[in-house]
Amino acid sequence: MKPIARLLVIVIVLFAAAPLSAQQQPPPKPAAQDAFVPVDAPNNQQEAIPAQRLVGIAYGLIWVLLLGYVWSVRSRLARVEREMEALNRRTARQ
């Protein structure tokens, strides 16, 4: 067989084999995308990224921001009410 013909046969075999091998190995699926699998204790030995700090920041931020927002709305409401009372008093005097 001539070298060119041999090369052609190799290329055809490779192209034909590629989809077959792709079918045999399903693409890896990221873990915990469809359902969460429970365990009794986390496997957190030798953690490169400490989960505790991330969870702490997440929960802390939620509490601080929501409490801050409640305080902000209440103080804005109180300011408007004070202004209304002052205006009412001023117009009553006139």
Next chain:
Amino acid sequence: MQKLFTPLLILVAAMFAYAPMMILDAPYESTMGLVQKIFYFHASLGMAMFLAAFASGIGSAVFLFSRRPWADHLAVAGAELTSIVGFLVLVTGPLWARKAWGVWWVWDPRLTSTLVMWMIFNAYLLLRRYGGPGSERLAAAVALFGMANVPFVYWSVNVWRTLHPKTSVIPTLVPGMRGAFWFCVVAFLLLTSLLIAMRTELEKRRQQLDELYLAAEE
């Protein structure tokens, strides 16, 4: 509503005090471990964001067609809550992703659509603040676009290839996780409803104050 407000606020505060205990009692997820605990508040905040976006969108639709002031007040309150709660969703998500995926952010359909929705409601608030007289109607149209984004954000994980957990995670939660999750959802939806009511009241009082100033000038 006025009579119910304080007891509901106390109930929400009690729920938020108890929620961490339920979350700590819930089992760990096998691949993500401790960081998956962010899910309980993160997903609940996502639902609260949808509620606030619907409040703003529905208020805007009613205002566009009937010009009722209460509808405009509701639209402003909903938009502000969408911005606040959306910010928390967009910050807690990357904190979870950093550990679970190894990166803070990916331009994934769920993350990108949530960011776009959040920016639309921020555009609404900017328009209301700096748009000048008559900007309410233009802003109302913006809020309608924002509300129209909600189904895209929700179904994006099922329609497109994504790293984000799918909506199927919620119905398949094991009992220990399910109880804690729905408890947090109820707490956040109740808190968001109360905050929308408070913020709507503030907008109503502001309008009354403006009317008082006008009357005093005359």
